[in-house]
Amino acid sequence: MQVELNRLHRWLQHAGKRLLVLVEGRDTAGKGGVISAISDCLNPRSCHVVALPKPTERERGQWYFQRYVPHLPAAGEITLFDRSWYNRAGVEKVMGYCSEAEYEAFLRQVPVFERLLVEDGILLFKYWLSVDQDRQEERFAERAADPLKRWKLSPVDLKAREKYREYGEARDAMFRATHSDYAPWTVVDFNDQKRGRLAMIRHLLERLPDVSVPEPAFELPPLKGKPGREQFRGGVRPINA
Amino acid sequence: MQVELNRLHRWLQHAGKRLLVLVEGRDTAGKGGVISAISDCLNPRSCHVVALPKPTERERGQWYFQRYVPHLPAAGEITLFDRSWYNRAGVEKVMGYCSEAEYEAFLRQVPVFERLLVEDGILLFKYWLSVDQDRQEERFAERAADPLKRWKLSPVDLKAREKYREYGEARDAMFRATHSDYAPWTVVDFNDQKRGRLAMIRHLLERLPDVSVPEPAFELPPLKGKPGREQFRGGVRPINA
Amino acid sequence: MQVELNRLHRWLQHAGKRLLVLVEGRDTAGKGGVISAISDCLNPRSCHVVALPKPTERERGQWYFQRYVPHLPAAGEITLFDRSWYNRAGVEKVMGYCSEAEYEAFLRQVPVFERLLVEDGILLFKYWLSVDQDRQEERFAERAADPLKRWKLSPVDLKAREKYREYGEARDAMFRATHSDYAPWTVVDFNDQKRGRLAMIRHLLERLPDVSVPEPAFELPPLKGKPGREQFRGGVRPINA
Amino acid sequence: MQVELNRLHRWLQHAGKRLLVLVEGRDTAGKGGVISAISDCLNPRSCHVVALPKPTERERGQWYFQRYVPHLPAAGEITLFDRSWYNRAGVEKVMGYCSEAEYEAFLRQVPVFERLLVEDGILLFKYWLSVDQDRQEERFAERAADPLKRWKLSPVDLKAREKYREYGEARDAMFRATHSDYAPWTVVDFNDQKRGRLAMIRHLLERLPDVSVPEPAFELPPLKGKPGREQFRGGVRPINA
Known part of the structure; x- marks a missing residue:
């Protein structure tokens, strides 16, 4: 599948497409x-991982989506969000970090915002990774x-x-409000990581065109002279190894 | 050594220190x-990898170090530069991407610039990774x-x-101009990666204090009730795995 | 009116409101x-003027609104856009700098995008400054x-x-597509600047609450001793004046 | 002098030079x-005013000059700093906002840092605006x-x-440590603003080449047909004016 991911990335670059993957879950x-x-086998200059820290005081006084927008992919790029704007429907809702009004405004705005991105041609995928609590407890202990x-x-995890x-x-409330034809959720069982x-990578690859963009063959003509040392x-x- | 790297990172955060590692080489x-x-076993929110793209037109008209400075580490952070300002003394010099005057100005400015950083308390390490040409050829072919x-x-590689x-x-000219007491180069043999x-990680760890910052013990009290599913x-x- | 603008700004800061003014026109x-x-009589730390240069190559491959979003006002701030996303419906349309498809997609997205901002609480005003061609010719000559x-x-102006x-x-086509209850256009005659x-500043002030936020009185107790020189x-x- | 400033700006753009003006004072x-x-009569796309807010928590843990460097001028640009890195030698020193060690480190680093900029070709001017205390008191009262x-x-002003x-x-201590051949201070009496x-603008203009860069003549051929309305x-x- 790494080969396929590389082929996918080449196609995105060739066609000027943008791929945005939101990864949410327990x-x-x-x-x-x-x-x-995914990212370890792709060119880091055009495949970006975004894991935003807590918003600053100034960011908290901005449009909720404002700090995410600068990280959306440009042509030929893949962007993977490790958590995303859906924080507001998950940890912020459950732990009481936002008001009820902010939460409801968020659920109303998300489908509109995502439709703008999809209509603009961004290939958007939203994954939710599930795990049962006994497995989660084992991993916390580890x-x-x-x-x-x-x-x-x-401490928040605890x-x-x-x-x-x-x-x-x-999560169920979030699905009800934000699962749509143009931006559906996909749940993947991560009890076995x-x-x-x-499963998740295969799912992603199957939903994108498998186009082989021909590459210029790299020729490595023989060197003149003996290889240097x-x-x-x-x-x-050099230090001693 | 991963454990030691984690301990090091905790010490940096505890002491408010900054670690900057430049990685250069063939x-x-x-x-x-x-x-x-190094970075895979550390917290990505405070350990950053910096691999800058080619300078834009506007950046080319700025002070040479200007686009690197925003990426210097803040308190508690580790920053790893995958290539660095030394581009000018390597690829730019060899491939003729800068003028002779720019090259010489660079060699004059580097020691002054690095001394400012070191005097400010930044822990600066500069590694040069060596490899013989026959090994390099094998890897290009691969x-x-x-x-x-x-x-x-x-294409530039070719x-x-x-x-x-x-x-x-x-590289030898670069070493002559920029190897100093306060910012020495360390060469590491990477014929065997x-x-x-x-060797490189051990070298780094040995030059930094091995201080164990006590951590709050994380207690995981038993859950009330049966674990959820x-x-x-x-x-x-969920999709089928 | 400068006093009123200052009062308005103080109210925005006190109430955590955001004011966004788009200035378009001939x-x-x-x-x-x-x-x-407007901006000359307000605190430059929270009243910003935004006049974006041409998009870079990378920006051209992004969501059209992406480069504008980071400049939206935060709580307590006034942002004045000197030209705005409406470039696409004006100069880009007339001079052929965008495709017909891009133009139409833009006209569809604008009302949705602006509704998101307004629903989020941003106070949005859109002004279009009109001038007859004979006056325009005089000003070009000047x-x-x-x-x-x-x-x-x-050269583009010419x-x-x-x-x-x-x-x-x-402009008429733009008005048809983007003049709405929640984000109306206001045309102001600038034949007489x-x-x-x-007229424009008065219009703006009349549509916003005129609330006097009490200020702490600044007391300047008498200095101890003779004023210094x-x-x-x-x-x-000092140089000679 | 506005005409001369415009001529200066055109020369900077033509020659790819950079002008940096630090404005400090009472x-x-x-x-x-x-x-x-100065800035009102120049093109805002290449003449920038920089007035940085207080450093954030993260910035306080960085190299002191780090947050200023991104604002240094690019080729063809004029940058005017309204206060600058010299905060540390003025308000921070007097009001005790930095430690004695930080203050002394700053005075040591400044000449080295400024020499790097000047050697790189930045045209650097440092002005200190003086005013007697009785005039200052009048202005505070106003x-x-x-x-x-x-x-x-x-409140800090008070x-x-x-x-x-x-x-x-x-200020005198600052002058002793940072007044140099390559980056001298100029004091200007602002009792009469x-x-x-x-005096300050004339001083600046006299120290820079007065080169007239020929401009393409803008021709405005007569319009075809009657001017539109x-x-x-x-x-x-349009609203009523």
Whole structure:
């Protein structure tokens, strides 16, 4: 599938198309993992991962979508959002970080905003990664125990952990308001992360044209003379490996 | 070493320190690989990778360092430059993309500029990744043959390939002008990429304090009630994995 | 009216409101002049003038509104657009800088986009400054003759000059598509620029609440001791006036 | 002198030069006024005024000059700083907003930083606007009384008002550390603001080449047919002036 992702990216560049993928879902579901699986095999100069920090004071006084818009893909680009504007319908709703009025305004604006993007030609995909609570608990425990993963665990996560059911309800309300023909949600089961990653990437590839853009063959004519070896003049020498 | 990198990052955040790592070297040496090896295990919100595109027309009319400065690390941050201002002393010099006067002005300004950063407290490390030409040729051939790697190969690379010796000479001139007590170069042999990565990361870790910042223990009290399972109300259901 | 503008600005800041004013109209009508008349008497840290240059190559491959969105006002701010997204319905349409399809897509998207902003609470005003062609000709002649004004004259202006009628038709089509209850156009006669400016500012002020936000009285207690005089120690002395 | 400023700007654009003017001085001296006098008669697309707000939390953890660097002029541009990096040697020093160590580090770094800019070809001018305390008091009183000027008065100003002498001492220390051949200070007496403005602009013009760049003559061939008049089809009509 990595080969297919590369072919897809070449087609986007050739055709001047834009691909926008929103990755949402439960804590610990594996959003970061599937995003890396996609982006690691593509050219980082035109495949971007966007994981915005908390809004600043000034941003909180702006149009809600304002801080996301500058990151939308340009022609030939792939942009992967690790969480997205849907924060407002998930963590902000459940943890009470926005008012009821802001929440409802958001649900009204999203379909209109997304339709503008899709009508403009952006290829928009929205994935929600699901995981049962017992698997989530195992992963939280692992993060708490493993010094390599502990930075993934924040105080908000710990509070959110007790609200598994409320997150599910918020997700259902979000689907009701924002699942549309032109911007549908796709739910992928990430109880098994490896299978989840494969299912999601396959789903994405199947919905996009599989066009093989011919590449200029790279010819590497034989070098003149013997291949050189590193030689260092002056005091700087390689360290011992 | 991943554990040590995490400990290092926690110390930087705790002490408000800034770490800046410039990664330079031969084409195909493995700059991207060692940068991923470091950044993949750290929090992406405070460990940034910077790989700037070609300067725009307007940027070409600015102070040479101007477009790099906004990316310098803030307190608690690690920034890894995949290529850096040293472009001017490498590819630009060898391929004739800058004038002789610009090149010489650059070599004069670099030590002054870097001294400002170091005196301001930025922890600055400069690595140059070396590789012999026969290994480089093998890797170019691999990139040309492997559809997963072909995006790593640009027309400039193909031209540069014939200038192995000139790149070496440019590097030696660069070292003479910019290797200093406060901002020394470190050369690492990347003929074997895995050993090179380990050597470079170990070198970095050994030059920084190994301070263990105590973490708040994350407690995960038992959940009340039975763990929930994903249930979807409404039409959106998980796809088949 | 300057006092009222200041009062308005204080109210916006106090109430956390946002004011967005689009200034469009004929070449030479006096867009820059009325914008200066407003902004010159307000605090430049929260009253911004936006006059975007031509889009870059990368911006041309983005959602049309993308480069405007980052400039929308935050809470307490006034933003004045000297030309705006309506370029596409004016100069781009008349001079053929966009395709017919792009033009029509724009006219469809504008009302949806503006409704999002207005529903979000942005106070949006759209002014179109009118001028008859004989007055326009006089002003073009003045700009060509006056070395202080010559920078206002571009080669595009000279070509556009012959298309007075076409510009009028394009404006009428734009009004038909984008004049709405929630985002109406206001036409102001700028044949007499001074009267035009007054009419436009009065119109704006009358449509916004005239609320007097009480200010903390600034007390300036008498200084202790005699007022100081500038004294310069060292070699730097005032130049002769 | 406006004509000469326009001629200067045209030369900068023609020769690809960059002009950077730092305007510092006492509160109420008239920094904003002289900056407007210059910028109002120049093309705003290439003459920029920079008045930075207080640094954000993240900026405070960066290299001190980092937030100023992105605003340095590009080729053909004039940039006017309304206050500048010298804040640290003025208000921050006097009001205790930075530590003694930060202050001293700043005074050491400034000459090095400015030399980099000047060696790179930036035309750098530093003006300090002086005013005696009795005139300053009159202007403070005016600002407190005049609703049009009250936004110019901040609580910091009121506190700073009592420290006239300390500001003078800080300025002298700043001059001792940062007045150099390549980046000299020029003091201008602004007790009379009008004379001060003229003196400063004349000083600037006299130190830059007075080169007349020939302009393409703008020809305005006679229009074909009778000049048009504004006609509005549809419901939108000009408002009454």
